[in-house]
Amino acid sequence: MNKIEQNAALDPVGDRLQRAVQSTLRGQRVRDLLHGVWLGHPLHPAMVQVPVGAWISAAVLDLLPGQRRAATTLVGLGTVSALPAAVAGLNDWAALARDQRRVGLVHAASNSVALVFYASSLAARMRGRHGMGRVLAYLGLSAASTGAYIGGHLAYKQGAQVNQSISELHRMTDEWKAIADLATLPQRELITREVDDVSVILYRHGDDVTVMLERCPHQSGPLGEGEVQEIEGHACVVCPWHGSTFRLNGGEVVHGPAANDQQLLPTRVVDGILQTKLP
Numbered sequence: 018m019n020k021i022e023q024n025a026a027l028d029p030v031g032d033r034l035q036r037a038v039q040s041t042l043r044g045q046r047v048r049d050l051l052h053g054v055w056l057g058h059p060l061h062p063a064m065v066q067v068p069v070g071a072w073i074s075a076a077v078l079d080l081l082p083g084q085r086r087a088a089t090t091l092v093g094l095g096t097v098s099a100l101p102a103a104v105a106g107l108n109d110w111a112a113l114a115r116d117q118r119r120v121g122l123v124h125a126a127s128n129s130v131a132l133v134f135y136a137s138s139l140a141a142r143m144r145g146r147h148g149m150g151r152v153l154a155y156l157g158l159s160a161a162s163t164g165a166y167i168g169g170h171l172a173y174k175q176g177a178q179v180n181q182s183i184s185e186l187h188r189m190t191d192e193w194k195a196i197a198d199l200a201t202l203p204q205r206e207l208i209t210r211e212v213d214d215v216s217v218i219l220y221r222h223g224d225d226v227t228v229m230l231e232r233c234p235h236q237s238g239p240l241g242e243g244e245v246q247e248i249e250g251h252a253c254v255v256c257p258w259h260g261s262t263f264r265l266n267g268g269e270v271v272h273g274p275a276a277n278d279q280q281l282l283p284t285r286v287v288d289g290i291l292q293t294k295l296p
């Protein structure tokens with residue numbers, strides 16, 4: 018797996034595919050829908066439950082007598098539902114870092130092989146060739162399992178589409194810390210501060226001050242260097258790296274590729290000094 022991460026020979030194909038995905042999925046609404054912004058969680062891992070569940074169930078039914086029809090139905094369900102899951106995965110993949118895209122490319126290739134085997138299995142079953150359909154389905158399950166293993170590496174070792182900022186909280190102690198003199202805090206400006214070596218951004222609007230983790234949950238981009246934009250009446254910070262956008266008054270994700278809300282920290286003012294702590 019480490020060799021795949023470092024294999025630059027995958028880049029020409031990966032770069033071409035990335036351009037194709039970005040030029041095909043151009044609308045912000047479509048991209049946000051596929052990233053899972055509306056769900057507050059990446060959509061791709063949730064969507065793959067349907068094909069994986071259907072294909073594994075079909076593999077069990079293929080071992081039992083008198084279950085041809087049910088197995089064929091499940092192979093068909095898995096094959097059809099794999100397509101939107103793949104589109105959501107490609108949409109996430111196109112905004113990953115280069116080493117993640119290399120592994121993601123091999124993950125997608127394994128799953129594409131699985132899809133071809135399952136589509137062929139479905140065709141064989143529909144022609145009455147159930148023995149051949151079973152063999153093709155088990156080959157498909159092997160390819161899909163390889164793809165799942167690679168996907169696990171991508172998520173759990175490389176941290177793709179995992180919230181990159183939340184682990185920052187583990188470095189903070191659970192006590193109130195002074196971070197700014199409220200009287201000197203400018204209005205509607207992003208200010209960066211450190212709390213226990215954790216970088217946070219401050220944004221003041223009237224007497225309300227937001228304290229938010231500074232690392233973008235998508236790929237750790239510096240939100241403190243982002244732009245403040247008004248979106249649907251809410252002040253939002255736009256990540257300078259890939260454009261993920263978060264409301265400054267609640268942390269809700271407005272645009273992807275991040276699919277998680279950004280963590281806010283509680284605040285209080287004591288003798289004119291703004292303090293914050295762990296949520």
Ligand code: FES
Nearest residue numbers: 233236238256259
């Ligand atoms: S790091 Fe990718 S959007 Fe912020």
